[in-house]
Amino acid sequence: MILPIIAYGDPVLRKMAKDITSEYPKLDELITNMWETMYNAHGVGLAAPQVGLPIRLFLVDTTPFSDDEELSKEDQEALKGFKKVFINAKIEEEVGTAWDFNEGCLSIPDIREDVKRKPEITISYLDENFNPHTETYDGLLARVIQHEYDHIQGVLFTDKLSSLKKRLLKSRLEKISKGKIAVDYKMRFPNIKKGR
Numbered sequence: 001m002i003l004p005i006i007a008y009g010d011p012v013l014r015k016m017a018k019d020i021t022s023e024y025p026k027l028d029e030l031i032t033n034m035w036e037t038m039y040n041a042h043g044v045g046l047a048a049p050q051v052g053l054p055i056r057l058f059l060v061d062t063t064p065f066s067d068d069e070e071l072s073k074e075d076q077e078a079l080k081g082f083k084k085v086f087i088n089a090k091i092e093e094e095v096g097t098a099w100d101f102n103e104g105c106l107s108i109p110d111i112r113e114d115v116k117r118k119p120e121i122t123i124s125y126l127d128e129n130f131n132p133h134t135e136t137y138d139g140l141l142a143r144v145i146q147h148e149y150d151h152i153q154g155v156l157f158t159d160k161l162s163s164l165k166k167r168l169l170k171s172r173l174e175k176i177s178k179g180k181i182a183v184d185y186k187m188r189f190p191n192i193k194k195g196r
């Protein structure tokens, strides 16, 4: 089932998300629905707060990036079929010199900006069977994971922009929160006027 994606401005996107246990109600169904929702919106990642749940769960599938011809064959292979569920994730370490990449977000349609992040991360998490992993990623894989991880920390990519950029984007972000935007997937807007 496709779930509505929560738009910029909703307080659920600002919460520090909570750990879950394997007893979390209907977790398998939630994960299935989140995959469906992400693919329907052509995303490469989706975090639970983006479907209204402040829990530490996100999904990543970087396969669409593997077609990028500017990447090396090696990078393309790494991105192709990288499909994972991250539960109760914790980034243990981020290292290297920060680099720019043009990011977007399903909760902030039509806005794309360069964001600086460190190139290499080590992350601990549980998979969908609650088996623990600690892994190190770099490049675009790290980038997508960092973006989704921010969501479970209550952080959005627009928070990482310069104050000038933020000022320039303010009215566009307000429009998004009011639903004044054309988007081809289902969304829920926090500041839409009701009763008409």
Ligand SMILES: [Zn+2]
Residues within 6 Å of the ligand: 104, 105, 106, 107, 147, 151
């Ligand atoms: Zn996002």
